[in-house]
Amino acid sequence: MARLAGVSRATVSYVLNNTDAVRISEPTRRRVREAARELGYVPHAAARSLRAGHSRIVLMPAPAVPVGPLYSRFINDLQWALGRLDYTVVQHGTVGLHGVEAARAWAELRPVAVLAPGSAIGAEGVAVLRRSGARAVVTLGPEAVEGAHALLMDHESVGHRAGAHLYARGRRRIGVVMPAERGLEPFSRPRLAGVRRALDGADGTVTELPLGYDEESAARLAARWRGLGLDGVFAYNDEYAMLLMRALQDEGVRIPEETAVVGADDLMLGRLLRPRLSTVHVDLPAGRDLADLVDRAVRDPAAAPERRPVLGATMVHRESS
Amino acid sequence: MARLAGVSRATVSYVLNNTDAVRISEPTRRRVREAARELGYVPHAAARSLRAGHSRIVLMPAPAVPVGPLYSRFINDLQWALGRLDYTVVQHGTVGLHGVEAARAWAELRPVAVLAPGSAIGAEGVAVLRRSGARAVVTLGPEAVEGAHALLMDHESVGHRAGAHLYARGRRRIGVVMPAERGLEPFSRPRLAGVRRALDGADGTVTELPLGYDEESAARLAARWRGLGLDGVFAYNDEYAMLLMRALQDEGVRIPEETAVVGADDLMLGRLLRPRLSTVHVDLPAGRDLADLVDRAVRDPAAAPERRPVLGATMVHRESS
DNA sequence: TTGAAAGCGTTACCAC
DNA sequence: GTGGTAACGCTTTCAA
Numbered sequence: 001m002a003r004l005a006g007v008s009r010a011t012v013s014y015v016l017n018n019t020d021a022v023r024i025s026e027p028t029r030r031r032v033r034e035a036a037r038e039l040g041y042v043p044h045a046a047a048r049s050l051r052a053g054h055s056r057i058v059l060m061p062a063p064a065v066p067v068g069p070l071y072s073r074f075i076n077d078l079q080w081a082l083g084r085l086d087y088t089v090v091q092h093g094t095v096g097l098h099g100v101e102a103a104r105a106w107a108e109l110r111p112v113a114v115l116a117p118g119s120a121i122g123a124e125g126v127a128v129l130r131r132s133g134a135r136a137v138v139t140l141g142p143e144a145v146e147g148a149h150a151l152l153m154d155h156e157s158v159g160h161r162a163g164a165h166l167y168a169r170g171r172r173r174i175g176v177v178m179p180a181e182r183g184l185e186p187f188s189r190p191r192l193a194g195v196r197r198a199l200d201g202a203d204g205t206v207t208e209l210p211l212g213y214d215e216e217s218a219a220r221l222a223a224r225w226r227g228l229g230l231d232g233v234f235a236y237n238d239e240y241a242m243l244l245m246r247a248l249q250d251e252g253v254r255i256p257e258e259t260a261v262v263g264a265d266d267l268m269l270g271r272l273l274r275p276r277l278s279t280v281h282v283d284l285p286a287g288r289d290l291a292d293l294v295d296r297a298v299r300d301p302a303a304a305p306e307r308r309p310v311l312g313a314t315m316v317h318r319e320s321s
Numbered sequence: 322m323a324r325l326a327g328v329s330r331a332t333v334s335y336v337l338n339n340t341d342a343v344r345i346s347e348p349t350r351r352r353v354r355e356a357a358r359e360l361g362y363v364p365h366a367a368a369r370s371l372r373a374g375h376s377r378i379v380l381m382p383a384p385a386v387p388v389g390p391l392y393s394r395f396i397n398d399l400q401w402a403l404g405r406l407d408y409t410v411v412q413h414g415t416v417g418l419h420g421v422e423a424a425r426a427w428a429e430l431r432p433v434a435v436l437a438p439g440s441a442i443g444a445e446g447v448a449v450l451r452r453s454g455a456r457a458v459v460t461l462g463p464e465a466v467e468g469a470h471a472l473l474m475d476h477e478s479v480g481h482r483a484g485a486h487l488y489a490r491g492r493r494r495i496g497v498v499m500p501a502e503r504g505l506e507p508f509s510r511p512r513l514a515g516v517r518r519a520l521d522g523a524d525g526t527v528t529e530l531p532l533g534y535d536e537e538s539a540a541r542l543a544a545r546w547r548g549l550g551l552d553g554v555f556a557y558n559d560e561y562a563m564l565l566m567r568a569l570q571d572e573g574v575r576i577p578e579e580t581a582v583v584g585a586d587d588l589m590l591g592r593l594l595r596p597r598l599s600t601v602h603v604d605l606p607a608g609r610d611l612a613d614l615v616d617r618a619v620r621d622p623a624a625a626p627e628r629r630p631v632l633g634a635t636m637v638h639r640e641s642s
Numbered sequence: 643t644t645g646a647a648a649g650c651g652t653t654a655c656c657a658c
Numbered sequence: 659g660t661g662g663t664a665a666c667g668c669t670t671t672c673a674a
Binding site (some may be wrong): 013040064065083084088090092094105109110126132268272 | 360361362363364365366367369371372373376383384385386387388390393396400401403404405409410411412413414415417418425426428429430431448449452453520534536546560563564567589590592
Binding site for chain 1 (some may be wrong): 666667668669670671
């Protein structure tokens with residue numbers, strides 16, 4: 001900051017951070033504040049964190065795939081809650097980096113905490129981040145990563161709810177839609193596994209159904225539907241469910257009589273379909289809670305890693321199953 | 322960086338940035354690199370930008386409202402393209418700040434460029450950012466802001482296309498859905514204005530229809546539909562269109578005979594409805610082009626502000642109108 | 643109550 | 659070819 005009001009830099013620092021020890025005279029404070037406004041002074045985060053040895057940045061990678069309203073809202077909540085705790089939330093636009101590479105890119109900003117999908121980071125990435133001064137690393141995903149706190153997003157149980165529901169409704173030959181789009185495997189594979197587990201040891205079969213998110217792909221699948229002989233399908237999520245349901249209806253397949261359809265995520269969308277779409281409702285944790293967890297972890301970096309299950313799954317039975 | 326390999330910090334800097342002047346012996350280079358890996362060394366972005374006087378950060382505010390797949394994809398593209406140009410893209414989780422407040426928060430990171438909705442920033446915010454060293458400020462939105470480059474997102478023409486289409490199809494009493502959700506006004510108001518302009522001086526009327534994104538709200542609107550005497554409606558976007566269409570159909574209103582419905586954004590969704598939804602297709606600029614614009618602006622900060630129209634709007638006529 | 647000075651990690655510039 | 663030194667903007671300690 002310039003030698004603006006004819007006082008020393010230290011005085012400026014005191015005033016602008018209003019340091020508790022009230023050692024600066026009121027007139028001086030006023031002069032400093034005025035000069036700051038006049039000059040459009042903005043503190044330099046880099047200099048501050050260089051000196052302090054750490055920043056107030058909580059870093060998360062920006063999602064690489066277009067993400068649904070559910071997750072968007074979750075991120076927003078979280079940002080708001082972290083902001084209240086005086087953290088600066090930053091979504092880092094990592095291009096296509098993974099693991100250590102990504103961790104290194106993030107570490108350059110010396111975030112005080114990092115929140116990232118476990119799959120994007122790995123144990124080695126966690127180590128890089130911790131060594132570079134991150135006081136907390138929190139992973140999101142199906143399993144915990146060594147050395148980091150874990151928010152266990154149990155997508156497997158989403159599939160399990162759907163599978164169990166279909167089975168309970170008397171369905172035995174069950175299809176599971178697997179999105180062809182890249183980047184969805186971390187969600188789709190556990191969901192598939194959950195359906196498998198629901199039918200494990202029972203008299204049912206599970207068939208994987210690759211499906212691209214476009215009408216032609218859906219029409220192709222629907223055209224060979226009767227040949228597949230399936231009486232139930234878990235469509236990955238509500239959007240794919242809508243796509244598939246439409247194609248099946250166009251093909252004359254009656255829902256739910258011939259084939260029961262279950263989606264997931266409980267979007268508005270599904271309520272508007274006819275028949276109304278049965279779905280697995282997914283509960284994400286409140287941003288507030290998660291922000292508190294991050295804050296606690298930052299304050300006590302040596303604490304044992306927490307593993308907290310989040311993402312409750314509940315079956316919502318409507319008309320399509 | 323620690324005094325790791327028994328060489329000076331300067332030598333380390335040379336090796337890791339492999340400075341062109343090849344003045345470092347190969348053995349030394351090797352030693353340095355090895356030590357760096359061993360220590361898990363990661364350069365300190367804050368120190369670097371403090372020294373350099375500027376960062377490579379391109380900052381954008383993280384969207385405050387859940388944003389559709391269209392805009393998500395656009396942001397992703399842009400991030401990727403800027404990453405290719407060696408910028409670090411950062412989405413700043415600004416809680417509820419606007420204008421100068423927000424600008425100040427962003428300026429603390431000393432980004433080399435800022436990309437933000439014009440409404441979120443204002444002329445004063447632009448000034449703060451420029452004074453704090455941002456070499457380029459690019460606004461997105463319906464109108465340009467003094468001192469900044471502008472990407473003119475012409476939502477007014479989206480509404481205009483819809484309005485003109487409905488009028489051409491013989492509709493005269495036209496409703497325009499206005500989402501009740503906060504944060505959508507920057508899009509909904511221009512879209513409404515566009516419809517108004519399309520009917521300007523013609524023998525038609527425009528009626529605003531507030532609508533919350535939930536079934537009850539839609540049902541209430543549908544219940545009083547016949548009383549409104551509207552023969553056409555522009556539903557803000559495809560999602561609201563789907564919500565409204567379903568409610569109207571449940572009420573027995575025939576589409577498009579009694580009421581024509583037009584959405585916007587050309588989502589997959591609309592193709593799956595019956596009747597298929599007419600919509601206004603929106604073209605966002607390629608991330609690549611925009612990244613180039615930012616890069617040019619950064620290289621020549623003194624250049625006259627560009628105002629570039631983006632977001633082409635095309636009417637896609639399907640069955641609902 | 644205020645000012646001077648050190649030091650955070652980097653890099654540009656000069657001596658060695 | 660190498661290494662020392664200063665400076666970037668800020669906070670903090672110490673002295674005036």
